[in-house]
Amino acid sequence: MSSVNPRLVLRIELQRLLTLRGLYTSEDVVRVTGMARSQVERVLNGNGRVPRHLLDEILQRIDAVQPERRPVVDAWRxxxxxRAETEAAAPEPPEAADPAGLHRLREDAAGYTLKPSPLTATSKEEFLAVMREFHIWAGEPSYREIALKARKSVGASTLCEALDPKRPPRLPTLKVVTAFVYGCGGGEEDLTTWTTAWRQVRLARTADPATTARPRYI
Structure with missing residues (x-):
């Protein structure tokens, strides 16, 4: 006997709640919530990953109370x-898959210093902004690729939530930061720099500007 498809359960629970509100189509949901059609359809159609912040936005805009939300949120969880179990079961790419190092992270060309420096961050918002910049600088690997390279020490969904600009800013744990930097191809020097920056923000301490110059890029 096959297990119930969790994606189907989420669609059923969400549609049940929307029907109670008299919302039968995606057009109805767009009209009532004022959200973009692409966002609404991403949640309702259930194709690909369903972002929690979009689901919460729909529930909030249709004035769903906690007892109504619970079955939907439980289905999403x-x-x-x-999804996390499926990703964890996926085989890791063999070490010899890239013998020439074609996808190894390389530094900038001589005369160009484009690598974002986390040492410029003085708040969790700035720290997260530099993490997103570093992700771009590293070639924007997928969160699953980052998690695999970091030997699954942190899940892809955790990385996604940590860097989601639409979520309330929250300083990631040092474990998440370490996995992120390593998964983006960073070396020991990068890990030391990011660890120092994380401690600086976490401890709310900054270097004395009169004695220490902190460049925007390193």
Missing amino acids: RLEAA
């Missing part, structure tokens, strides 16, 4: 758990 089961879907995320199933």
Whole structure:
């Protein structure tokens, strides 16, 4: 006997709630919530990953109370758990898959210093902004690729939530930062720099500007 599809359960629970509000189509949801059609359809159609912040936005804009939200959110959590389990079971790419080092992270050309420096961050908002810049500088690897390279010490969904600009800013744990930097191809020097920057923000301490110059890039 096959298990129930968690994606189907989420769609059923969400549609049940929308029907109680008299919302039968995606057009109805767009009209009532004022959200973009692409956002609404991404949640309703259930194709690909369903972002929690979009689901919460719909629930909030249709004035769903906590008892109504609970079955929908529980279904979303089961879907995320199933997705994480599938990713964890996926075989890691063999070490010899890139013998020439074609995808190894390379530094900038001589005369160009484009690598974002986390040492410029003095708040969690700035720290997260530099993390997003570093992600771009590293070639924007997928969160799953980062998690695999970091030997799954942190899940892809955790990385995604940590860097989601639409979520309330929250300083990631040092474990998440370490996995992120290593997964983006950073070396020991990068890990030391990011660890120092994380401690600086976490401890709310900054270097004395009269004695220490902190460049925007390193």
